[in-house]
Amino acid sequence: MAKIMRQFLKDGDLCPSIRGIFSNKLIPCSVRQLREGEILWHDNEPHPYCYLIERGMIKLHVINRDGKEKVLFYYTNGSLLGFQSLSKEKMTMTTATAILPTRLYVTEFALFYNFILENPEYLSALTSYIFHHMAIEAEEIVNISIYSAAERLAALFVLLAEEYPENSRGEVVIPFKNEDLAAMIGACRNSVSNALSAFNKDELIVRQRGSVTITDLKRLKEYAL
Structure with a gap:
């Protein structure tokens, strides 16, 4: 990409x-x-x-x-x-x-x-x-107009990961709610929710209330490329 x-x-x-x-x-x-x-x-x-x-x-x-x-x-x-x-x-x-x-x-x-x-x-x-x-x-x-909400969200997470330090487990916590993420990529909240569910199923992230924890940044980068 x-x-x-x-x-x-x-x-x-x-x-x-x-x-x-x-x-x-x-x-x-x-x-x-x-x-x-x-x-x-x-x-x-x-x-x-x-x-x-x-x-x-x-x-x-x-x-x-x-x-x-x-x-x-x-x-x-x-x-x-x-x-x-x-x-x-x-x-x-x-x-x-x-x-x-x-x-x-x-x-x-x-x-x-x-x-x-x-x-x-x-x-x-x-x-x-x-x-x-x-x-x-x-x-x-x-x-x-070109890329799906999931692709844009993955790219956004990669970009945000540069702003937040990794924790002791090598994870990155992104402190934004679904509506914030939707606004950032110009998508509806449901599209973001669906993308997060797919990322969670693939063990790229862990969804939490009011935040998202990136557990596999390397694979997320591959998804965004």
């Missing part, structure tokens, strides 16, 4: 020079700690800030007309948020929520933007990052 499910923007996807703007405090910035479930910003509110995730995970989501949550994207270590302020509309259409304890850098977007305009090498890095982000979103649209 082709490369799929690069849904997370990771450290290697963001030019180190952009990270250095924050970590070296080339512009005024502060550090913020978010608890699991804490909201970073709400929809329909002014959004004048830019963020870089040092560690943790943020989901970008909206509520549809039926009152159901739709997850648009997940961001993890090294991801940049807030470049959407480049658009003319400054009011946000999304909500950003920490789904893990998260530590991030915060600065005013105007300071960040002025800095990169004055330093072409950083502007080039940001442009590359935005195009990379667009390519990932386009790839996800293709993946949903």
Whole structure:
């Protein structure tokens, strides 16, 4: 199977020079700690800030007309948020929520933007990052139309396994509920439940309330390839 499910923007996807703007405090910035479930910003509110995730995970989501949550994207270590302020509309259409304890850098977007305009090498890095982000979103649209929910879920587990350490038995615990996993791969909850049942039967995972334990990551990788 082709490369799929690069849904997370990771450290290697963001030019180190952009990270250095924050970590070296080339512009005024502060550090913020978010608890699991804490909201970073709400929809329909002014959004004048830019963020870089040092560690943790943020989901970008909206509520549809039926009152159901739709997850648009997940961001993890090294991801940049807030470049959407480049658009003319400054009011946000999304909500950003920490789904893990998260530590991030915060600065005013105007300071960040002025800095990169004055330093072409950083502007080039940001442009590359935005195009990379667009390519990932386009790839996800293709993946949903080509690959089954089980294939996408297996690939997602392989990707998530990079974020969580193995325990003493060589297992990886993925702390997400079925509805969270369904949102991540753009599938319905029943499709995810069926895929998990098949993985459990093949002894690739163990299903638990509110989480999934990967017991055979090697075979799961073969399933996702």
